[in-house]
Amino acid sequence: PPDQRTPAEGKFPANFLWGVATSAYQIEGATQEDGRGPSIWDTYSRIPGKVLGGESGDVACDHYHRWASDLDLVAGLNLNAYRFSVAWPRIMPEGTGRVNAAGLDFYERLVDGALERGLQPHVTLYHWDLPQALQDRGGWPHPDMPEWFTDYALAVYGRLGNRVASYATFNEPWCTAELGYHVGRHAPGVQDLRASLLASYQIQLAHGSVIRALRAENTRAELGTVLNLYPVDAASGRAEDLHAAQLIDEKLNRWYLDPIFRGRFPAGAVADYAEAMPEIDLQALASAQQPLDFLGVNYYFRQWVSEGGASRAGPPSPDAERTAMGWEVYPEGLHRLLTDLHREYQAPKYLITENGAAFDDQWNNGEVHDEARTRYLQGHLQQLHRAIQDGVPVGGYFAWSLMDNYEWAYGYSKRFGIVHVDYGTQQRTLKDSAKWYRDFVRRQRP
Numbered sequence: 134p135p136d137q138r139t140p141a142e143g144k145f146p147a148n149f150l151w152g153v154a155t156s157a158y159q160i161e162g163a164t165q166e167d168g169r170g171p172s173i174w175d176t177y178s179r180i181p182g183k184v185l186g187g188e189s190g191d192v193a194c195d196h197y198h199r200w201a202s203d204l205d206l207v208a209g210l211n212l213n214a215y216r217f218s219v220a221w222p223r224i225m226p227e228g229t230g231r232v233n234a235a236g237l238d239f240y241e242r243l244v245d246g247a248l249e250r251g252l253q254p255h256v257t258l259y260h261w262d263l264p265q266a267l268q269d270r271g272g273w274p275h276p277d278m279p280e281w282f283t284d285y286a287l288a289v290y291g292r293l294g295n296r297v298a299s300y301a302t303f304n305e306p307w308c309t310a311e312l313g314y315h316v317g318r319h320a321p322g323v324q325d326l327r328a329s330l331l332a333s334y335q336i337q338l339a340h341g342s343v344i345r346a347l348r349a350e351n352t353r354a355e356l357g358t359v360l361n362l363y364p365v366d367a368a369s370g371r372a373e374d375l376h377a378a379q380l381i382d383e384k385l386n387r388w389y390l391d392p393i394f395r396g397r398f399p400a401g402a403v404a405d406y407a408e409a410m411p412e413i414d415l416q417a418l419a420s421a422q423q424p425l426d427f428l429g430v431n432y433y434f435r436q437w438v439s440e441g442g443a444s445r446a447g448p449p450s451p452d453a454e455r456t457a458m459g460w461e462v463y464p465e466g467l468h469r470l471l472t473d474l475h476r477e478y479q480a481p482k483y484l485i486t487e488n489g490a491a492f493d494d495q496w497n498n499g500e501v502h503d504e505a506r507t508r509y510l511q512g513h514l515q516q517l518h519r520a521i522q523d524g525v526p527v528g529g530y531f532a533w534s535l536m537d538n539y540e541w542a543y544g545y546s547k548r549f550g551i552v553h554v555d556y557g558t559q560q561r562t563l564k565d566s567a568k569w570y571r572d573f574v575r576r577q578r579p
């Protein structure tokens with residue numbers, strides 16, 4: 134049964150990281166400036182019918198020009214950490230080879246600007262904006278991707294180095310492989326299961342390669358990766374549904390967890406994929422298993438599964454509150470996910486690298502009374518606190534997202550920000566949820 138208690142606010146550990154997260158393509162804009170090369174999202178967003186309203190990240194939140202005042206906003210929320218991603222096409226416009234110094238300059242300003250404001254910079258190296266030049270050579274299924282990605286990561290590390298608190302190799306590789314190369318609802322829009330399996334394999338090798346390369350630099354920054362993970366529930370106790378749920382858990386969660394923690398893909402999913410499996414050396418996956426300092430967890434909702442497949446709108450919780458994405462609000466899932474994860478994989482540390490929700494915010498005389506989002510954050514933080522009390526070593530929480538931004542295939546129609554963005558004027562306004570988060574964090578940090 135759902136947890137109905139509203140206990141006194143728990144105290145989180147000292148040194149806990151309180152942050153917000155963003156990603157490059159979703160907020161930066163300035164896609165043609167300072168030598169940035171095109172990314173697969175510049176291309177994909179222009180294909181008619183792919184993105185709602187045909188919208189692109191050309192301007193987005195104009196963060197490329199407004200980064201300093203945006204960092205002021207983050208600091209003004211009493212936070213001590215900021216998670217963002219580096220755009221590969223700014224660093225290497227052709228994907229490989231020539232490094233564009235102006236691109237590195239931008240992220241150096243951002244990192245130093247964060248540090249000056251008491252914010253730990255947490256960098257994600259790949260949040261979906263692959264240089265188009267590399268897609269033209271085959272994209273993630275290409276066998277040279279691990280090497281190209283490592284060259285890029287070393288270029289970033291060479292400039293930002295140990296000023297960055299943590300480097301995550303990938304954001305949600307499931308989305309890249311599955312949405313990008315199988316169902317085709319994300320860039321590059323390929324629809325080929327074999328290509329997507331190959332992509333997920335090369336991503337694993339690329340992850341292992343970057344972790345090894347950064348370790349060889351004796352970095353003091355913490356190293357990890359970020360996965361989108363879900364508690365999985367069968368829609369009924371029928372054997373068929375239970376079996377389907379088990380398979381979805383392997384394809385969605387364990388396909389990405391097992392390589393990095395155990396050096397292999399889960400057997401049940403491998404067997405189920407048998408016919409589509411590309412000819413790959415599964416032994417080589419051992420190199421994906423590198424000691425990590427943290428696992429980044431993005432948590433949004435659970436999966437309800439019945440024989441026909443996964444659905445987030447499954448019948449078992451018809452009365453559940455839903456977000457504007459149609460996602461079930463399920464705060465207990467965060468506690469469940471973390472305790473299950475830790476039992477199975479024992480990462481040395483977890484960071485909640487994303488958690489948040491889109492709602493149909495009502496703009497009202499310069500205010501946004503987003504009670505639903507405030508309740509969402511409060512409920513999840515309560516469950517996070519429980520998980521920590523139950524022994525899961527969680528080091529930080531990053532709300533998704535700092536501000537409304539480009540929600541991929543949904544364009545600007547879905548607002549996940551705790552800060553409202555008026556896309557006409559680029560004005561930022563704290564929603565009630567941002568004020569609540571700010572005050573909550575203040576109570577946590579004496």
Ligand code: GBH
Nearest residue numbers: 156304305308318361431487533540542549
């Ligand atoms: C995260 O993805 C991302 O890291 C972040 O960039 C994003 O803004 C945020 O969550 C909110 O979505 O209906 O087929 O078009 C979470 C996983 C990826 C789930 C995209 C929903 C839509 C797929 N999400 N997805 S589709």
